[in-house]
Amino acid sequence: xxxxxxxxxxxxxxxxxxxxxxxxxxGRAALQEADRAFNRATAERRTEGWTEFFADDGAMMLxxxxxxxxxxxxxxxxxAFADTSFTLTWEPQQADVGAAGDLGYTLGRSEARFRDEQxxxxxxxxxxxxxxxxxxxGSWKVARDIGVQDPxxxxxxx
Amino acid sequence: xxxxxxxxxxxxxxxxxxxxxxxxxxGRAALQEADRAFNRATAERRTEGWTEFFADDGAMMLxxxxxxxxxxxxxxxxxAFADTSFTLTWEPQQADVGAAGDLGYTLGRSEARFRDEQxxxxxxxxxxxxxxxxxxxGSWKVARDIGVQDPxxxxxxx
Numbered sequence: 001x002x003x004x005x006x007x008x009x010x011x012x013x014x015x016x017x018x019x020x021x022x023x024x025x026x027g028r029a030a031l032q033e034a035d036r037a038f039n040r041a042t043a044e045r046r047t048e049g050w051t052e053f054f055a056d057d058g059a060m061m062l063x064x065x066x067x068x069x070x071x072x073x074x075x076x077x078x079x080a081f082a083d084t085s086f087t088l089t090w091e092p093q094q095a096d097v098g099a100a101g102d103l104g105y106t107l108g109r110s111e112a113r114f115r116d117e118q119x120x121x122x123x124x125x126x127x128x129x130x131x132x133x134x135x136x137x138g139s140w141k142v143a144r145d146i147g148v149q150d151p152x153x154x155x156x157x158x
Numbered sequence: 159x160x161x162x163x164x165x166x167x168x169x170x171x172x173x174x175x176x177x178x179x180x181x182x183x184x185g186r187a188a189l190q191e192a193d194r195a196f197n198r199a200t201a202e203r204r205t206e207g208w209t210e211f212f213a214d215d216g217a218m219m220l221x222x223x224x225x226x227x228x229x230x231x232x233x234x235x236x237x238a239f240a241d242t243s244f245t246l247t248w249e250p251q252q253a254d255v256g257a258a259g260d261l262g263y264t265l266g267r268s269e270a271r272f273r274d275e276q277x278x279x280x281x282x283x284x285x286x287x288x289x290x291x292x293x294x295x296g297s298w299k300v301a302r303d304i305g306v307q308d309p310x311x312x313x314x315x316x
Contacts, residue, residue, distance in 0.1 A: 061265070061285055061287060061306060062306070063306045063307060063308070063309060064309060066285060096261065096289075096291070096301065097256075097261070098255075098256025098257070098258050098259075098260050098261030098262075099256070099258035099260050099261075100256050100257035100258035100260075101256075102256050102257050102258075103254065103255070103256030103257075103261055103262065104256075104261065105263075105289050105301075105302065107219070107302060127219055127224060127304075129219060129287060129289070129302055129304045131254075131263050131287070131289065133254070143254065143263075144263065144265060144287055146287045146304055146305075146306060147306075148219060148220070148221045148304060148305075148306065149221060150221070151221060151222060
């Protein structure tokens with residue numbers, strides 16, 4: 001009887017202490033949703049919407065250099081969004097998260113639109129890769145962001 | 159006495175079942191070392207060295223398009239390495255891994271060297287972001303790889 005009680009106690013303790021299997025599919029869906037919220041915030045609030053999705057030590061890896069930290073990111077993007085014709089939108093296509101649910105990535109297609117010096121509308125499409133890190137408050141924030149532009153399309157002649 | 163034995167059993171069971179805290183610093187160092195091994199393999203065995211570091215469903219996000227899977231990656235890189243003047247080297251500067259030690263990224267500086275059509279040496283530097291996923295055999299493989307080139311330097315006149 002005593003050994004039965006011990007065994008029962010062990011089984012209960014094991015069941016309580018065992019980490020639950022992470023729900024990877026749910027984690028991937030949550031991360032894609034975070035990426036869509038990032039896109040909506042940027043569409044609605046431009047520089048501030050973009051900046052607030054970065055972690056304090058997050059970085060943008062641009063062709064012209066890597067911009068690290070919210071203050072530097074805000075300053076850089078304020079220059080881009082100062083052009084009122086400039087919009088940047090994207091849509092995630094894939095996401096993955098680690099088994100602990102604290103690190104993951106999204107990737108997808110992006111579209112930048114603006115007007116050139118002659119006022120003609122320009123569309124530049126590309127693909128991006130964003131690494132996300134879960135913050136102490138449970139929110140996902142951008143740790144690293146990088147993108148490549150598609151090759152320029154052949155333009156119709158004048 | 160019986161309750162003491164139960165308590166002891168519970169404590170032992172909890173201690174055994176509790177997941178160990180992951181060693182994040184060691185994980186980061188291991189991932190940087192995997193990235194350096196990737197660089198060495200590519201320097202030594204070119205197309206095969208590059209290709210074997212990708213996961214079966216790994217992808218290269220190039221400006222000209224995303225190449226997915228080892229077979230397609232091998233075919234694409236064989237074209238690049240067919241130019242015997244072409245070398246691609248890199249050095250990781252940062253790495254991070256999730257708490258479960260199964261997903262992480264490296265980033266760093268890259269350098270491509272080749273000779274142009276006139277035989278003049280060309281050096282193109284850039285930065286890259288690589289997402290790694292631990293495989294069932296315990297090895298780290300590349301899940302996603304992307305890079306941006308630095309802006310071209312002003313060239314000395316003829």
